[in-house]
Each structure stands twice: as structure tokens, then as C-alpha cells.
Amino acid sequence: MASTSDNRIPIWLDCDPGQDDLHAIIMAKFHPKLNLLGISTVHGNTILENTFKNASRVLKVCGVSDIKVYAGAPKVNNRPLLREAKNASYIHGVTGLDGSDLLPEADLSLMQTGVNGIQAMAEAIIAHPEPVVLAAVGPLTNIALLVSTYPEAKANIREVLLMGGGIAFGNTTPVAEFNVYADPEALQVVLNAGLNRVVMVPLDCTHQSKYTPEKQQKFTDEISPINANFAKMINDLTNFVRKMYVGFGVDPNNINWHDAIAVYHCIAPETFKDVNMYVSTVYGHGVQGEGQTIGDSKGSTGKAVNCVVAMGMNDDLFFEEMFKAWKLAAESSIL
Numbered sequence: 521m522a523s524t525s526d527n528r529i530p531i532w533l534d535c536d537p538g539q540d541d542l543h544a545i546i547m548a549k550f551h552p553k554l555n556l557l558g559i560s561t562v563h564g565n566t567i568l569e570n571t572f573k574n575a576s577r578v579l580k581v582c583g584v585s586d587i588k589v590y591a592g593a594p595k596v597n598n599r600p601l602l603r604e605a606k607n608a609s610y611i612h613g614v615t616g617l618d619g620s621d622l623l624p625e626a627d628l629s630l631m632q633t634g635v636n637g638i639q640a641m642a643e644a645i646i647a648h649p650e651p652v653v654l655a656a657v658g659p660l661t662n663i664a665l666l667v668s669t670y671p672e673a674k675a676n677i678r679e680v681l682l683m684g685g686g687i688a689f690g691n692t693t694p695v696a697e698f699n700v701y702a703d704p705e706a707l708q709v710v711l712n713a714g715l716n717r718v719v720m721v722p723l724d725c726t727h728q729s730k731y732t733p734e735k736q737q738k739f740t741d742e743i744s745p746i747n748a749n750f751a752k753m754i755n756d757l758t759n760f761v762r763k764m765y766v767g768f769g770v771d772p773n774n775i776n777w778h779d780a781i782a783v784y785h786c787i788a789p790e791t792f793k794d795v796n797m798y799v800s801t802v803y804g805h806g807v808q809g810e811g812q813t814i815g816d817s818k819g820s821t822g823k824a825v826n827c828v829v830a831m832g833m834n835d836d837l838f839f840e841e842m843f844k845a846w847k848l849a850a851e852s853s854i855l
């Protein structure tokens with residue numbers, strides 16, 4: 521139980537695991553400065569049924585038994601607000617977490633089946649004595665539903681911290697990043713919601729970080745002595761992603777752990793180059809630039825700032841903190 525001396529940052533994680541979500545979960549659960557309250561899952565890298573299972577698989581393999589996993593609202597039924605779901609199995613495999621036989625099956629004791637995940641998120645946020653960081657590292661569907669159906673939760677959200685968007689470039693279309701492209705209407709709802717603060721960690725930032733083969737070697741050197749099987753599992757999953765990148769003509773040496781970087785932002789915001797902007801999304805079906813995030817960094821729209829956009833980061837400092845979390849997860853792992 522958190523005591524009154526607990527000065528960790530309370531955080532709720534909404535995710536779509538997903539290879540880089542795995543590292544975000546590890547950061548959120550194991551970094552000593554964070555207090556993970558719960559996890560909700562959304563369609564995205566794979567279908568909702570799989571992201572729900574995968575979040576439990578990650579917690580289980582890390583030896584975590586005190587965090588519950590919820591699926592997005594049952595009525596949403598695995599789809600964005602106004603469109604059909606798009607998945608990224610071309611990178612993450614059929615299950616969303618392909619690549620290692622060491623990853624266990626879903627853990628039903630962690631999965632809160634039959635519970636509305638949006639309601640669970642709202643209740644946890646409202647009940648918490650301190651404002652909560654709501655980190656969203658998948659499409660924004662669940663967050664849009666939360667702020668729309670439980671507006672009373674907004675006051676106790678310190679910030680919505682999202683991995684998504686790209687100001688200068690995209691990764692799914694030339695201008696659109698996957699999480700936003702998958703549900704652009706949802707991000708616009710979140711931006712319009714009058715939240716205390718919205719922090720966006722876009723591709724412009726996360727592409728400044730690279731999980732190179734040299735960093736992976738350092739991972740092996742430092743984590744294997746703690747837990748060789750855990751290190752092998754992470755390396756298997758990483759190597760799977762590198763292989764998939766090759767198939768897409770993307771440099772496999774430069775993997776970005778986008779989602780963990782976004783979570784890290786609330787631990788050390790001073791290490792990022794944050795820029796206040798008015799941000800909007802291009803939504804609507806088949807329109808040019810669908811899913812683009814437009815950041816008005818020069819104030820040319822005359823509209824009030826509605827978003828803090830991380831445009832730069834310190835890769836070395838990020839990995840220092842990621843290694844802390846990896847080591848603790850390796851110690852805790854059931855492998």
C-alpha cells in the first residue's frame with residue numbers, strides 16, 4: 521500500500537501491447553519514481569482481445585500480481601470511435617507480441633473480464649488522493665471515451681501523456697503516425713476536452729532515441745547475469761522487430777522504444793525539449809492528410825495553446841532510467 525511518505529507519481533497506463541508497449545509497462549511498473557495504478561488496453565498494434573491478453577502476459581512474466589488489466593469499454597467492441605480498426609501485425613506479429621516462446625500465456629487472474637475498462641479507469645483516477653498521470657501509448661479511443669463519459673475524472677488527471685503524432689513526419693503515411701492515424705477523431709476529442717494538461721510525445725522526439733545493436737549488447741551484458749531467461753525473452757522479441765523492420769525497408773539498427781520514452785517524460789520532463797503549441801488533427805475519412813497532427817509552433821492560427829509537445833530528448837538519460845526498470849523487472853521475473 522502506498523504510504524503518506526510515498527512521493528512516487530501515480531500513473532495509469534492505457535496501451536496496446538505491442539513490443540514497445542512492453543517496455544512502457546516495465547517502465548511504469550518498475551521505475552522507482554512511478555506508482556502504477558492499473559492498465560487498460562485498446563485496439564491498435566493488434567486487436568483488443570490480444571492487447572488485453574498481452575498486457576497480462578507482460579505483467580505475469582515480470583512477476584507482477586498486484587496490477588489489474590482492463591479491456592476498453594465492451595460497447596466499443598475493439599474499434600475506434602468512427603472507423604474500422606487498423607492493426608500493425610506487420611510489425612508486431614499475429615499475437616501483437618510474437619517472437620519469444622518464453623513469454624507466458626495470458627493470466628486470467630490479472631485480466632478483469634466483464635468489467636468496463638473505461639469505468640475502472642475513471643474510478644481509479646477519481647479515488648486517488650493525488651492527481652494522476654494518464655499515459656496513453658496506443659490509439660486514443662479509451663481516453664476519448666473516458667473524458668466524454670466521466671468528465672468528473674478530468675479534475676484529477678494531472679496530465680494526459682500520450683505517445684503519438686508527428687509534427688514533421690509520420691510513420692504510417694508521410695504525415696500520420698500510427699496511434700493517431702488509427703483513431704484521429706479520438707485525439708481531437710481529447711484535445712478539445714479542457715484537460716489540465718496534454719503532453720504529446722511525437723515521432724519527432726522518439727526518433728531521436730535509437731535502440732542500436734550496441735545498446736542491445738549492453739542490455740545482454742547487464743541483464744543476463746541477473747536473469748538470463750528474461751534477457752533472452754526481451755532479446756527474442758527485439759530481434760523479431762528488427763527482422764520485421766528489414767521486411768519494410770526500415771533500418772533495423774534504429775529501433776525506437778516510443779512508448780517507454782513517453783512514460784519517461786513524466787519522470788524527467790526537464791530532459792525533454794518541450795514546446796507549447798496549438799495542436800489539431802486531420803480527421804474524416806479519406807481526406808488528404810488523414811491522421812496528421814498539425815502543431816502551430818509559430819502561433820499563426822491565433823489559437824490558444826492546448827498541448828505541450830516534446831520535440832527533443834536526451835537518449836542517454838532515457839536509457840539510464842530504462843536500465844533501472846529493466847534490472848528490477850529481471851529480478852522480479854518468474855523466468
Ligand SMILES: [Ca+2]
Nearest residue numbers: 538541657658
Ligand atoms: Ca503502443
